[in-house]
Amino acid sequence: MKQIGILVKAHEEAIEMAREMETWLKAKGIEVLTRQNVPAPITSRKGLVENIPKAPSGLSCVVVLGGDGTFLSAIRWIQDTGIPILGVNLGNFGFLTETSADRIFPIMEDIINDAFTTEERILLSAQVFRDGEGIATQTVLNDVVINKEALARIAHIHTYIDDEYLTTFKADGLIVATPTGSTAYSLSAGGPIIYPSLETIILTPICPFTLTNRSLILPDTSTIKIRLDERDSNVFLTFDGQVGLHITYQDSIVIRKAPHTIHMIRTPDLNYYEVLKAKLKWGER
Numbered sequence: 712m713k714q715i716g717i718l719v720k721a722h723e724e725a726i727e728m729a730r731e732m733e734t735w736l737k738a739k740g741i742e743v744l745t746r747q748n749v750p751a752p753i754t755s756r757k758g759l760v761e762n763i764p765k766a767p768s769g770l771s772c773v774v775v776l777g778g779d780g781t782f783l784s785a786i787r788w789i790q791d792t793g794i795p796i797l798g799v800n801l802g803n804f805g806f807l808t809e810t811s812a813d814r815i816f817p818i819m820e821d822i823i824n825d826a827f828t829t830e831e832r833i834l835l836s837a838q839v840f841r842d843g844e845g846i847a848t849q850t851v852l853n854d855v856v857i858n859k860e861a862l863a864r865i866a867h868i869h870t871y872i873d874d875e876y877l878t879t880f881k882a883d884g885l886i887v888a889t890p891t892g893s894t895a896y897s898l899s900a901g902g903p904i905i906y907p908s909l910e911t912i913i914l915t916p917i918c919p920f921t922l923t924n925r926s927l928i929l930p931d932t933s934t935i936k937i938r939l940d941e942r943d944s945n946v947f948l949t950f951d952g953q954v955g956l957h958i959t960y961q962d963s964i965v966i967r968k969a970p971h972t973i974h975m976i977r978t979p980d981l982n983y984y985e986v987l988k989a990k991l992k993w994g995e996r
Contacts, residue, residue, distance in 0.1 A: 714742040715822075716770040716794070718785045720777030721747055725801050728776050728812065735816065739823065744770065748777065748784045768792045772822060772976065774815075775799060775808060779895075782807040783951045786834075786852045786973060795829050797822070797976040806894050807852075809986050810978045818978060828977045832891050833910050833931060834969035837950060841962050849950040850969050853892030856952075857937065857964070858884035858917065860945040865920055867940035872933050879940075880924055884917035887935055887966050894987070896952075902926040907983065912968070937964040 715736055719729040726747070733743045744767065766773065766788045772795045775785045782798045789796060798808030799815050810818060821827050837855045839847040849855075859866050868880040888897040890905035893913055898904060902915035903926055910931040916924045929935075939946055941960040948964065949955035958964070988994060 714744060714767075714770055716766060716773040717743060717745045718773060718775050718777075718781060718788060719745060719747050720781045720801060722777070722801070725776045725781075728799075728801070728815075732774070732776075732815070732819070736819070741823065746788070748781050763787055765790045766792055766794060768794070770794050772797060774819070777801050777808065778805060779807045780952070783852060783953055786850075786951070787953060789973065790850065791971040793971070793974065795827075795974045795976050806986065806990055807891070807975075809981065814978070818976075821979070822976065827979075829974040830908055830977050831972045831974055832907060833889055833972055835887065835889055835912070835966055836969040837887075837964060837966045839948065839956070839958065839962055839964055846962075847956060849954065850971075851892075851951040852889065852973065853895045853951050854886050854888040854897060855964070855966055856884060856886050856896060856949045857939075857958070858947050858949070860947055863945040864943075866943050866946055868916075869938045869940065870914070871936040872929065874934075874936070877927075878924070880916045881920040882916040882918055882924065885937065886913070886915040886917060887937075888913040888915065894990070897926070903928065904987070910968070912966075931968045933967070935966040937966070938962070 717729050719725045729745055733745055736743050773785055775782045775798045799810045799812055800808035835851050837849050838845055865881055868885045870877045886897045886900055890909045890911055891907045893905040897913055897915040900915045900917045902913055912929045912931055912933055914927040939960045946958050947955055948958045
């Protein structure tokens with residue numbers, strides 16, 4: 712371990728913990744790169760989404776201090792570098808940032824001594840084409856979401872799988888999610904819970920007009936192509952809830968499994984089912 716990155720939520724508690732961790736790591740002779748997460752405005756009416764600068768590939772790992780939103784920002788920072796990532800929960804829910812703050816220093820000791828394991832998670836790559844020209848490319852850990860804005864009419868979402876027409880979802884929107892993202896927006900929309908290390912892609916319509924339109928689990932080799940109907944307006948496309956842009960019938964969205972994965976550092980003695988039960992409060996009255 713030569714250099715560790717810290718991505719910290721712009722919140723007093725998280726910033727104080729980052730200072731404490733930085734002091735602790737430097738006392739052990741480890742260089743620290745601290746980056747404060749300042750969320751960018753999600754709206755882009757001009758139709759262009761810019762990528763943030765990539766994290767230095769020499770980082771031994773990245774520690775995220777915050778909530779799941781900060782963790783998703785870290786994924787955009789890490790990109791395809793393969794840097795292992797650990798999430799420390801200082802937010803409200805914390806499916807991705809599963810490590811509690813009171814356990815961080817013993818876990819960091821293990822990481823420094825290379826006594827840790829990682830779990831591989833797939834990502835999705837989404838491209839937006841307008842008049843045949845690519846205007847946005849983003850990689851997501853959770854989901855790509857097409858959604859109608861408030862008080863807008865139902866959307867008509869023409870959906871193709873591997874160039875074969877599937878259906879036109881008449882709905883408030885459509886979620887294309889990874890197994891990691893199955894416990895995020897997709898779950899709220901009635902989608903299934905998928906074990907996060909599996910390699911599948913989930914399609915979940917949001918409030919479909921036809922009640923027989925249900926979630927569909929696809930193989931991770933699938934390529935999904937989506938277009939809107941000419942009558943649709945005020946439709947927004949978001950990537951992991953981090954950035955997004957307005958789209959029209961002139962746009963086509965192509966989504967497939969990304970060529971790289973991420974490596975999440977596993978917390979000792981904490982399995983996925985324990986996290987699931989705790990976060991969803993299963994068994995409680």
